[in-house]
Amino acid sequence: MPRGKKIIIETEVDDDLVDKFRSIDIEGIKKKRNKTERGLSGSIASVFKAAQMLYKQKASEEELEERHDLYSVRSAYEYLKNNGVYISFRAFGGRIERGTIPFVKVGRKRYIPRSVLDDITNTKNDFCTVKEAYEEYKRANPKINFRAFIGRIEKGSIPSVKFGTRRLVPREAIEALTHISDNYHSVSQAIKELRKEGIKIKRNAFERRLDRGRIPHVKIGGRRFIHEDVLKELVGKELRLKK
Known part of the structure; x- marks a missing residue:
């Protein structure tokens, strides 16, 4: 000039x-998540007691699902898929095995309460994994590599939050960052x-x-x-x- x-x-x-x-507000998200997890724990505890009673009554799988919102592993997988959560059945089973998806046992079979499945669906709608966030952001900023993206998350310039062992990025953050790149x-x-x-x-x-x-x-x-x-x-x- x-x-x-x-x-x-x-x-x-x-x-x-x-x-x-x-x-x-990441701290606000954490507090809300802690409250949700406490609610899920209480819900699963009550479902577990009911499940034992149902086992004694020899309730059918259809009855467990229709009247008590308990889904077999296969039915739970289909429920999530129908609600826009796409994951391979093998990966889904792995998360159940590792305990990252809570379940109750009725006899020898595992069942997932609907409250748990709805929480997974809601989380998917509001958050994405680090890999998903990177892939979406990369469309607007092709020059960024995954390591640099991780670095921004670690520095806090891209907000993220941990739910259990999984680090997630708010979808609003990626939407805004993509908009800024464009x-x-x-x-x-x-x-x-x-x-x-x-x-x-x-x-x-x-x-x-x-x-x-x-x-x-x-x-x-x-x-x-x-x-x-x-x-x-x-x-x-x-x-x-x-x-």
Whole structure:
């Protein structure tokens, strides 16, 4: 930018997805999860007692499912699949074996309470695994590798939470980060775009303008991003000043 001439950016960006990202409350999610798990534990304990009575009464599998919301392993798998939770039957069985999916025994057979299955479905709707989050984010940011993505999670710039032994990422976070990749420029990207247009500016000079609030931007996970409309206005005004 020519000396003595000040550029004023008039573009204002009101971004609901960025606001949602900033409002993600990991501690609140943890507290809510602890409450849910306590409720599930109590529910499973009461179901276990009922299951023993049903075993003595020789209740059929259909009766257990229809009247008592207890699903055999196969029926539970189908229930999840019908509700949009896609997992191989082998992997599903493995999670039951490891105890990450609670179950009760009626005689020699294992049954999963519907409350457990609904919790799995709800969790799937609101969260994704680290691998799923990476695959979704990579569509918007193909240059990122899995190790770098994990690094951002470890540093906390991508919010995540542990449910038992599994680390999950809120879907809202990935939706927002994907949106940012599609519609915003990082500082490095913004400088690169300016230089493409023949606008010479050093990084520290550009960052000083960010620090002073002369270029509107958002801060996400410790990094600053400039909306494409803001950058477009900046480029236009810089080029006009050069004439």
